[in-house]
Amino acid sequence: MAGREATDGDGLPDIPRLDPGAVAPIRVEGLRKRYGNVLALAGVDLTVEPGAFHCLVGPNGSGKTTLLRTLLGLVEPSAGEVSVPDARLGTAFQRPSHYDQLTVADNLDVFGALADADAAWAETVLARLGLDVVRDRIAGELSGGYSRKLDLALALQKAPAYLLLDEPLGELDDVTKLRLLEFLGAYRDAGHGVVISTHNLGQFASYVDHLTIVHDGAVLLDTPRESLDVPDGELQELYVERILSAASESDGEG
Numbered sequence: 137m138a139g140r141e142a143t144d145g146d147g148l149p150d151i152p153r154l155d156p157g158a159v160a161p162i163r164v165e166g167l168r169k170r171y172g173n174v175l176a177l178a179g180v181d182l183t184v185e186p187g188a189f190h191c192l193v194g195p196n197g198s199g200k201t202t203l204l205r206t207l208l209g210l211v212e213p214s215a216g217e218v219s220v221p222d223a224r225l226g227t228a229f230q231r232p233s234h235y236d237q238l239t240v241a242d243n244l245d246v247f248g249a250l251a252d253a254d255a256a257w258a259e260t261v262l263a264r265l266g267l268d269v270v271r272d273r274i275a276g277e278l279s280g281g282y283s284r285k286l287d288l289a290l291a292l293q294k295a296p297a298y299l300l301l302d303e304p305l306g307e308l309d310d311v312t313k314l315r316l317l318e319f320l321g322a323y324r325d326a327g328h329g330v331v332i333s334t335h336n337l338g339q340f341a342s343y344v345d346h347l348t349i350v351h352d353g354a355v356l357l358d359t360p361r362e363s364l365d366v367p368d369g370e371l372q373e374l375y376v377e378r379i380l381s382a383a384s385e386s387d388g389e390g
């Protein structure tokens with residue numbers, strides 16, 4: 137992370153810019169994951185480009201979380217190749233990562249020191265996520281939404297080249313959702329990859345650059361957003377229609 141700064145003119149501290157050209161893509165080939173007799177991933181090929189907002193969307197049980205966790209190295213593939221560049225990946229929200237007994241500011245100091253982050257970046261993250269108002273609160277006493285944003289702030293201390301998040305907006309209030317979405321958009325605009333796993337594509341419609349629909353552990357559609365000739369407001373509907381039509385085809389085969 138270095139060089140020019142994002143100038144989004146929104147009055148918030150700028151996010152230092154990363155040159156996506158200097159980051160390799162994440163590549164997955166023939167990825168299979170079996171849990172006992174459940175085939176969670178049935179041979180997935182996927183490329184995640186740097187600097188893009190990439191949504192992995194699919195219904196419950198389609199394999200999104202398994203795919204995301206495999207990219208993060210948290211799940212061992214049964215077969216196939218996962219090539220993650222020699223770059224920093226970041227994630228949050230799977231389980232709390234903060235120290236409950238420390239304040240927000242002290243948590244940031246600890247994680248910032250581990251990540252060798254500079255103080256200006258910690259302040260930027262604090263302001264961008266709207267955490268500055270709770271900086272002196274004990275982390276264990278924060279509300280659910282602030283607690284989750286704190287974990288995201290801690291993951292961001294190392295300024296990951298790719299930020300991978302599983303249903304990041306679940307259970308957040310509408311204002312918090314909006315601020316988080318704006319942050320994720322700004323982080324992408326500053327050259328970082330953002331990879332979201334969700335079954336609610338509609339919430340991310342105005343941000344998505346690349347869409348991968350996952351169904352029954354396989355990729356049903358993998359396409360740049362620009363090649364889909366539908367307005368943002370119809371993206372969720374397009375996804376649901378694709379799933380319904382794939383489900384009725386597989387019913388027909390059965």
Ligand SMILES: Nc1ncnc2c1ncn2[C@@H]1O[C@H](COP(=O)(O)OP(=O)(O)OP(=O)(O)O)[C@@H](O)[C@H]1O
Nearest residue numbers: 171174176194195196197198199200201202203335
């Ligand atoms: N640790 C596990 N042990 C056994 N089966 C698992 C495990 N994790 C996931 N599965 C199974 O693998 C399949 C894919 O699950 P996964 O959580 O990846 O789907 P998902 O698309 O993220 O679903 P959701 O939207 O409900 O979170 C499901 O059938 C699930 O029950």
